[in-house]
Amino acid sequence: MATARPSTTxxxxxxxxxxxxxxxIAHADAxxxxxxxxxxxxxxxxxxxxxxxRHVSSKDDLIDAMVDVVFTEIGVPGGGGDWKTSMRRRAxxxxxxxxxxxxxxxxxxxxxxxxxxxxxxxxxxxxxxRAAGFDVIETAHAYSLLDSYIYGFALTKADLPFDGSEQAGxxxxxxxxxxxxxxxxxxxxxxxxxxxxxxxxxEAEFEFGLDVLLDALEQxxxxxxxxxxxx
Amino acid sequence: MATARPSTTxxxxxxxxxxxxxxxIAHADAxxxxxxxxxxxxxxxxxxxxxxxRHVSSKDDLIDAMVDVVFTEIGVPGGGGDWKTSMRRRAxxxxxxxxxxxxxxxxxxxxxxxxxxxxxxxxxxxxxxRAAGFDVIETAHAYSLLDSYIYGFALTKADLPFDGSEQAGxxxxxxxxxxxxxxxxxxxxxxxxxxxxxxxxxEAEFEFGLDVLLDALEQxxxxxxxxxxxx
DNA sequence: ACCTGAACACCGTTCAAGT
DNA sequence: ACCTGAACACCGTTCAAGT
Numbered sequence: 001m002a003t004a005r006p007s008t009t010x011x012x013x014x015x016x017x018x019x020x021x022x023x024x025i026a027h028a029d030a031x032x033x034x035x036x037x038x039x040x041x042x043x044x045x046x047x048x049x050x051x052x053x054r055h056v057s058s059k060d061d062l063i064d065a066m067v068d069v070v071f072t073e074i075g076v077p078g079g080g081g082d083w084k085t086s087m088r089r090r091a092x093x094x095x096x097x098x099x100x101x102x103x104x105x106x107x108x109x110x111x112x113x114x115x116x117x118x119x120x121x122x123x124x125x126x127x128x129x130r131a132a133g134f135d136v137i138e139t140a141h142a143y144s145l146l147d148s149y150i151y152g153f154a155l156t157k158a159d160l161p162f163d164g165s166e167q168a169g170x171x172x173x174x175x176x177x178x179x180x181x182x183x184x185x186x187x188x189x190x191x192x193x194x195x196x197x198x199x200x201x202x203e204a205e206f207e208f209g210l211d212v213l214l215d216a217l218e219q220x221x222x223x224x225x226x227x228x229x230x231x
Numbered sequence: 232m233a234t235a236r237p238s239t240t241x242x243x244x245x246x247x248x249x250x251x252x253x254x255x256i257a258h259a260d261a262x263x264x265x266x267x268x269x270x271x272x273x274x275x276x277x278x279x280x281x282x283x284x285r286h287v288s289s290k291d292d293l294i295d296a297m298v299d300v301v302f303t304e305i306g307v308p309g310g311g312g313d314w315k316t317s318m319r320r321r322a323x324x325x326x327x328x329x330x331x332x333x334x335x336x337x338x339x340x341x342x343x344x345x346x347x348x349x350x351x352x353x354x355x356x357x358x359x360x361r362a363a364g365f366d367v368i369e370t371a372h373a374y375s376l377l378d379s380y381i382y383g384f385a386l387t388k389a390d391l392p393f394d395g396s397e398q399a400g401x402x403x404x405x406x407x408x409x410x411x412x413x414x415x416x417x418x419x420x421x422x423x424x425x426x427x428x429x430x431x432x433x434e435a436e437f438e439f440g441l442d443v444l445l446d447a448l449e450q451x452x453x454x455x456x457x458x459x460x461x462x
Numbered sequence: 463a464c465c466t467g468a469a470c471a472c473c474g475t476t477c478a479a480g481t
Numbered sequence: 482a483c484c485t486g487a488a489c490a491c492c493g494t495t496c497a498a499g500t
Contacts, residue, residue, distance in 0.1 A: 014483085015483085015484085037472090037473065037474085038473085038474060038475085039472090039473075039474085047484075047485090048484065048485045048486075049474085049475090049485095050475080050476090050484075050485065050486085051483080051484050051485075053475080053476095054482090054483065054484075058474080058475080059474065059475090105337075106336075106337050106386055109386065109387045112406075113406065113409075114406055116410065119406075119407070119410065119414075119415050119418060120415070122415075122418055123415040123416070123417045123418040124417070126417040126418060126420075126421050127416075127417035130417060130420075136420075136421060136424050136425045137425065139421065139425075140421075140425055140436065141436070141439060141440070141443075144384070144387070144433075144436045144440060145380070145440040145443060147383065147387055148379075148380050148383035148384040148386075148387055148440065149376070149379050149380050149383055150383065151382075151383040151386050151387060152378065152379035152380055152381065152382040152383020152384070152386065153375070153379040153383070155337055155340065155379075155382050155383065155386060156340045156375070156378055156379055156382060175343075175344065175345055175350075176350070178344075179347065179350065183350075184350050184351065184353075184354040185354070185358075186354045186355070186357040186358035186361060187350060187353055187354040187357060189357075189361075189367075190357050190367060190370065190371075193367050194367045194368065194370075194371055202375075205371065205372065205375045208372060209372070209375060209376040209379065212376060212444075212447050212448075212451060213443075213444075213447070215447070215451075216443050216444070216446070216447040217443075220443060220446075245464085246464085246465085268491090268492065268493080269492085269493060269494085270491090270492075270493085278465075278466090279465065279466050279467075280466095280493085280494090281465075281466065281467085281494080281495090282464080282465050282466075284494080284495095285463090285464065285465075289493080289494080290493065290494090
């Protein structure tokens with residue numbers, strides 16, 4: 001009682017930028033970005049829509065800020081270990097953040113005005129590769145390859161219309177039902193013999209592909225890891 | 232005069248689904264998907280907005296159909312040559328389609344009701360890999376890896392806020408200007424020594440990474456190409 | 463059969479006003 | 482200083498009507 005704000009219109013005290021941001025992220029996580037409107041957001045915060053504009057200058061600004069919160073969650077790759085384990089950890093961290101926040105796929109790299117956490121992240125990844133002996137061009141190769149894979153996997157995963165293999169079957173059936181049977185024999189075989197299999201776990205594909213990439217980078221680019229002392 | 236339709240309200244004769252589709256794609260190509268509205272589309276076709284609904288049942292249905300047009304453009308991988316060249320050609324075809332239609336990135340795999348061209352494409356790619364000796368699991372690995380890369384590259388590329396290296400410089404400057412100098416030394420070095428270099432061509436990165444992937448698949452998975460006779 | 467116009471339930475956001 | 486309410490210029494789409 002002593003610490004609670006005396007009496008404001010909305011239930012949880014004064015509106016702050018942080019409350020707006022985290023309510024927006026929670027809403028996008030739960031309902032998807034297309035259902036995040038300034039009006040519904042205001043409703044969940046129990047304020048008038050226009051109250052939000054004291055803390056964000058526009059919906060676009062809001063989304064910019066949401067994206068930077070995601071980059072804050074991702075953090076920067078730790079300095080310990082060789083570049084490969086460092087890049088692997090970083091890739092998994094991005095993947096996990098995108099699993100928590102599927103709406104952020106396609107937005108992390110899209111914003112015209114990247115926030116500080118975004119820039120800090122990219123700066124750290126580039127720095128880590130350079131410190132391991134990658135020259136500028138090799139860094140570009142490695143970064144492009146890894147990020148394309150990570151974002152692309154998240155994209156196809158986010159778009160994948162099913163979660164588990166039970167739903168996969170129904171979904172695949174619904175997808176194919178408007179078409180003549182045996183029109184797409186290879187697709188049907190693939191879905192029935194793999195995707196609809198009980199043990200199927202698309203998420204496991206991510207780390208498989210990631211290791212293929214890291215191994216390929218190790219072989220094709222500069223082989224030896226130089227000094228590893230990023231403190 | 233003889234072949235022209237006598238007198239309808241809009242300039243180019245009767246409205247057809249094809250005209251709606253291609254006008255929509257042209258508009259999205261030129262202005263971006265967020266500027267494609269049923270109302271502006273109707274305007275360019277010189278009809279009332281509601282006239283469109285005779286040919287598409289909703290905006291979502293319109294976008295579904297647009298996506299399938301893109302898959303029609305992509306086509307199916309040709310049967311000739313080994314799987315590697317076949318998959319390479321296919322990847323480049325997808326890349327080119329996404330260059331022409333950047334709005335389609337993130338939509339190609341997203342639609343709940345994939346169209347016939349979409350399914351035919353996937354069926355053909357899976358069939359090509361299976362015919363080359365990939366088992367179902369290896370096919371899943373290869374497909375996931377390649378598609379993640381292709382879509383991810385398109386995503387980061389589409390989001391890249393600059394086209395050539397001249398604009399890159401201005402853009403990078405604008406991105407970093409709100410922050411203290413030397414806050415992101417690695418990023419600054421990377422941008423100034425690589426991205427802002429005259430010869431810089433991010434598009435070339437695509438085929439570099441693609442070949443890394445194809446080589447890795449060749450080594451890591453089933454080595455020999457089996458019989459190649461997909462007629 | 464094909465197209466139109468008015469209307470409805472939404473958006474993001476501006477502006478003037480409240481406390 | 483912080484929040485509200487009415488209003489504006491948009492959306493996609495329903496419905497009844499025109500020819």
